Amino acid sequence: MEQHIELLLNKLKKDKGFAKKMSNAKSIEEAVELCKAEGIEITIAELKELKNSKELAEDDLDNVSGGAFTPF
Numbered sequence: 394m395e396q397h398i399e400l401l402l403n404k405l406k407k408d409k410g411f412a413k414k415m416s417n418a419k420s421i422e423e424a425v426e427l428c429k430a431e432g433i434e435i436t437i438a439e440l441k442e443l444k445n446s447k448e449l450a451e452d453d454l455d456n457v458s459g460g461a462f463t464p465f
Contacts, residue, residue, distance in 0.1 A: 397435040398443050404431060 405412045411431060418424040421437050428435045 397433060397439050400433045401428060401435055401443070404433060 405415065411427070414427050415424055418427060421440055424440055425435060425437055428440075
């Protein structure tokens with residue numbers, strides 16, 4: 394589980410285009426599909442865990458706090 398989160402965070406840090414797509418996602422399901430398209434097999438539960446994590450760096454929070462996670 395943590396491996397998927399780590400892969401996602403690394404991708405968000407390195408690929409600003411992907412980070413923008415994630416922040417523009419309309420739902421958490423869309424965010425999961427974007428991850429899968431990039432080879433990151435993350436689940437909705439893992440994304441929710443990431444969103445609620447207190448251990449994220451400020452840059453990480455900026456990358457994952459966009460529209461994809463607002464409804465949750």
